[in-house]
Amino acid sequence: MNWNELLRLPTTLLVILTGVVLLLALAQLLAARQHVRNRRHLAATGHSLLLVVCLLAAALLGGMAMSLRGYRFLSEEEPVVQIDSRILSPQRWALTLTWPDGDTRNMMLAGDDFQVDAIVLKWKLPAMLAGLPPLYRLDRISGRYDDASQETTAPRTVIDFSRAGAGDLLDLKKQMPSWFPEVDTLFGSGAFLPLVDGGHYSVSLMRTGALVARPDDATAQRIGQPLGG
The missing domain is CATH 1.10.287 (Helix Hairpins)
Known part of the structure; x- marks a missing residue:
């Protein structure tokens, strides 16, 4: 840097x-x-x-x-994390997450899809006109089942990224809103994609605050294959 x-x-x-x-x-x-x-x-x-x-x-x-601490500037489209997946058994996955600074983390996930959620901070108009960009931080990754009924019965995986600092803005804004008059809104944004063995995904965040997940070409082809293909 x-x-x-x-x-x-x-x-x-x-x-x-x-x-x-x-x-x-x-x-x-x-x-x-x-x-x-x-x-x-x-x-x-x-x-x-x-x-x-x-x-x-x-x-x-x-x-x-x-x-x-833990927040980053949000440009037109900010790379957030790279995800590589490997199947262990049906609906059980080993994921490797790689951040833009090179940090990595390995984790196990249950489900058919992964879902990444982030917290986005937007400023009020005067601050935006002054050029102050939105901020974001990763919140969690979770497993998601294609069958909605499984969500209530099958094992659930929710992993906290824990990258916020002590006295996070989300909590401080709720407890003391008058202390942060230039903060317009704090909201959550999420994206999910199906998991495939050997899959590689890129997660990024738009300036609008929308979280976007994209597979690479080989992964997109595997996602598009019919079951058993």
Whole structure:
């Protein structure tokens, strides 16, 4: 990742701002101590008040950075994850997930299809006009049965990606909506596709917030084959 990409991440910018504010708080602390030594109590009080303001601002910025951890900018179409499937037994699959940064994760899934869900954050119009793009984070992957009746009787697989930070925006927006006035909406988006042995799938997210799953050509041909073909 180059510096331009790094500086596009909202978490990085918030961390940088938190550091700057903490430096300002340190400067106010040193100035207040100096004025106390010189018995300039009024000036010391002023710097002490600025110190408190800086600390509160740093706490707010740091909290926002933690809540945004796990979110990514959403461009016209953002690659989310690659999925490779291998059959173990009927309706039992081994999946390998590969993220754009190269991280991988192996998991077992029950069902006929996989379903990937994401949480998408959209900003209000002023922020959008300023060029602030939507954000997203992966939420979970689950197994899905073609027969709806199996959903209530067959084993279910739901795997949490657990990539949100402490005090996630979804929870904070529900608990303290007035703290995030520029957030227009937080909503879920999902996509699913049939699983085939040796399948390879690409999952991406559109700027509109729609999650899209696509098989490669060989996988698409296998999906299109009749049962037993």
